[in-house]
Amino acid sequence: MNAAEIVKGVFSADARAIARAISKVENAEAESSEIMRAVFERSGNAMVIGITGSPGAGKSSLVDKLAMLYKEKGEKIGIIAVDPSSPFSGGAILGDRIRMSALGTDKNIFIRSMATRGNLGGLARATVDAVNILDAAGFQKVIVETVGVGQDEVEIVKAADVVVVVLVPGMGDDVQAIKAGIMEIGDLFVINKADRDGVLKTERELKMLLELTSRQDGWNPPIIKTIAVESKGIDELAEAISKYYEFQKKNENLQRRSAVAKWRLLELLREKLLQELLNKNGAKEKLDQLALEVAQKRIDPYSAVEKILR
Numbered sequence: 001m002n003a004a005e006i007v008k009g010v011f012s013a014d015a016r017a018i019a020r021a022i023s024k025v026e027n028a029e030a031e032s033s034e035i036m037r038a039v040f041e042r043s044g045n046a047m048v049i050g051i052t053g054s055p056g057a058g059k060s061s062l063v064d065k066l067a068m069l070y071k072e073k074g075e076k077i078g079i080i081a082v083d084p085s086s087p088f089s090g091g092a093i094l095g096d097r098i099r100m101s102a103l104g105t106d107k108n109i110f111i112r113s114m115a116t117r118g119n120l121g122g123l124a125r126a127t128v129d130a131v132n133i134l135d136a137a138g139f140q141k142v143i144v145e146t147v148g149v150g151q152d153e154v155e156i157v158k159a160a161d162v163v164v165v166v167l168v169p170g171m172g173d174d175v176q177a178i179k180a181g182i183m184e185i186g187d188l189f190v191i192n193k194a195d196r197d198g199v200l201k202t203e204r205e206l207k208m209l210l211e212l213t214s215r216q217d218g219w220n221p222p223i224i225k226t227i228a229v230e231s232k233g234i235d236e237l238a239e240a241i242s243k244y245y246e247f248q249k250k251n252e253n254l255q256r257r258s259a260v261a262k263w264r265l266l267e268l269l270r271e272k273l274l275q276e277l278l279n280k281n282g283a284k285e286k287l288d289q290l291a292l293e294v295a296q297k298r299i300d301p302y303s304a305v306e307k308i309l310r
């Protein structure tokens, strides 16, 4: 499939073409520019939901249940799980887990996991590109799951229309979440595993925290209690998501949008410049040679980089 064929396939929601397109942007292949140019014009219709929270909080379980709910309404749902911890399996473990569930075989649900590939980085950029591809393919909902650790991940969810932060009862997790800097980005908060002890305490603490911060847009992030494994609270969650979606659409926040756009431009620029530099004749060999010299303490990294740039 060449770029034009891939684009055509994406626009007719062909799963194979979508998968190809995502692989192209993931590996930063030459065709990605053409694909993303075409995709850009067609995207902007999907509701993009970012779901983040500490490891094991129940994000995937919630995504499963949410997707099921949207599916019953006759919608098409794209799910992207960002799994930077498994560069070798390409996030296959998580993908397989979901695929095995009831959703996997459904043609109205597209599931993909993304992981770091290559040495130029670009996971966050590729993930946001993948979201755009699903959007252009006509998926009404695109859900992105990330473990809320690291700046890359925070940037990915910030690019969503609605950001859901998932917490679980118990102080330890809250502290972890706050540390990871994801408290400020939540448009709504979920306390999942509400079948466990300490729900009210966590809710109280969260409320207090939220009262300390006031948002520029005047939105008060709601707190929803769920038990994902028992499908409890999922309707309420979906309702809160669409409520915020409507709110942010009415208060069209160009500032937030241009901040995201600027971040995307910088990511792409960084990657392109690096690619260009390393594609120059002999640059890769020089990099290897200098890496060896740095390892042998024959040259310091700063001088080495200056040598590459010159």
Ligand SMILES: Nc1nc2c(ncn2[C@@H]2O[C@H](COP(=O)(O)OP(=O)(O)OP(=O)(O)O)[C@@H](O)[C@H]2O)c(=O)[nH]1
Binding pocket: 054, 055, 056, 057, 058, 059, 060, 061, 062, 147, 192, 193, 194, 195, 196, 226, 227, 228, 229, 230
């Ligand atoms: N008791 C209880 N267990 C839950 C609930 N939701 C999810 N779990 C369990 O918690 C574990 C982790 O759930 P996942 O949905 O994989 O959590 P996750 O946040 O996606 O995990 P990572 O992607 O690995 O960070 C699983 O064993 C779930 O069955 C819940 O509401 N109550």
Ligand SMILES: [Mg+2]
Binding pocket: 059, 060, 061, 094, 145
């Ligand atoms: Mg998960």
